[in-house]
Amino acid sequence: MSARGRVPRPGDWRSETLYDDVEVSFRADRVLFEDKTEHQDLVLFENARFGRVLMLDGVTQVTTADEFVYHEMMAHTPILAHGNAKRVLVIGGGDGGTIREVLRHESVEHCTLVEIDEGVVTFSKKYLAEISDGAFDDPRLTLAIADGARFVAETEERFDVIIVDSTDPHGPGAVLFSKAFYRNCQRTLTPGGVMVTQNGVPFTQAAELKDSVRHFRDLFGDGTCFICTVPTYVWGQMALGWASDNAALREVPVETLKARFEAAGLNGRTRYYTPEVHKGAFALPPYIGTLLDDL
Numbered sequence: 001m002s003a004r005g006r007v008p009r010p011g012d013w014r015s016e017t018l019y020d021d022v023e024v025s026f027r028a029d030r031v032l033f034e035d036k037t038e039h040q041d042l043v044l045f046e047n048a049r050f051g052r053v054l055m056l057d058g059v060t061q062v063t064t065a066d067e068f069v070y071h072e073m074m075a076h077t078p079i080l081a082h083g084n085a086k087r088v089l090v091i092g093g094g095d096g097g098t099i100r101e102v103l104r105h106e107s108v109e110h111c112t113l114v115e116i117d118e119g120v121v122t123f124s125k126k127y128l129a130e131i132s133d134g135a136f137d138d139p140r141l142t143l144a145i146a147d148g149a150r151f152v153a154e155t156e157e158r159f160d161v162i163i164v165d166s167t168d169p170h171g172p173g174a175v176l177f178s179k180a181f182y183r184n185c186q187r188t189l190t191p192g193g194v195m196v197t198q199n200g201v202p203f204t205q206a207a208e209l210k211d212s213v214r215h216f217r218d219l220f221g222d223g224t225c226f227i228c229t230v231p232t233y234v235w236g237q238m239a240l241g242w243a244s245d246n247a248a249l250r251e252v253p254v255e256t257l258k259a260r261f262e263a264a265g266l267n268g269r270t271r272y273y274t275p276e277v278h279k280g281a282f283a284l285p286p287y288i289g290t291l292l293d294d295l
């Protein structure tokens with residue numbers, strides 16, 4: 001090890017506690033908020049490189065510098081593949097980034113956000129307003145403070161797209177990775193609808209991805225994942241789960257996606273998502289693709 005690696009660095013350093021053998025630390029140049037909500041420990045700090053960083057229960061959720069990657073891919077990939085999504089359900093996502101991208105589609109008539117922790121919403125509106133960018137005030141939005149698993153178990157509403165923008169499968173987010181939850185999501189989708197999920201980093205969270213995709217394939221006609229590279233979710237590419245009874249949705253030609261992207265007024269207005277990136281995201285490197293063999 002170089003001497004440089006052993007030099008103590010000044011400042012208040014905050015580490016992720018997701019793994020017990022590796023960790024990522026950020027220098028917290030200014031802690032803006034630190035509290036325990038009804039459901040989880042919440043800390044927001046400023047870092048010179050990543051901007052404002054939100055951690056819940058010691059796990060990085062969002063940073064203002066790179067949130068666009070995740071939120072654009074979570075929202076535009078299913079909506080543009082579907083092609084006629086009018087009703088969208090977002091579960092989790094209390095920072096408001098996913099609803100911001102969903103509501104950029106004028107064709108979306110209604111979006112319901114179900115977030116378990118009111119503290120995350122209140123706090124994000126105040127300290128992370130640039131992430132939601134006014135989406136909480138959109139008249140097409142209904143906000144429900146509730147457990148997403150319970151919501152889909154009880155609702156009679158139907159949605160064309162469901163986006164599960166959850167924490168990892170620990171604490172309140174664990175139920176959002178269960179087979180019973182996915183079954184209720186399948187029931188809550190309109191015929192031919194699509195669900196996407198936050199599914200972690202396959203290099204370090206392979207078992208979680210395999211479990212989810214196994215459930216998708218048991219319950220839906222088509223189940224896989226697509227990938228994106230989010231700088232703050234380290235240890236390789238991130239997987240987003242994909243489940244639909246309409247297998248054709250992931251085969252939509254790039255020319256069709258381009259036409260829909262253009263019609264949505266998004267051309268040149270995204271920083272990560274493009275129709276070409278969309279198509280490429282489903283091409284899985286073998287170290288991820290083989291995880292999904294024989295499930």
Ligand code: SAM
Nearest residue numbers: 092093094115116117120147148166167172173
């Ligand atoms: N981008 C993030 C990631 O990949 O880790 C996810 C961010 S978003 C802030 C996750 C949200 O899911 C949190 O606000 C958390 O409160 C919410 N959540 C966790 N469990 C939930 C549940 N059972 N129902 C609804 N929301 C839940």
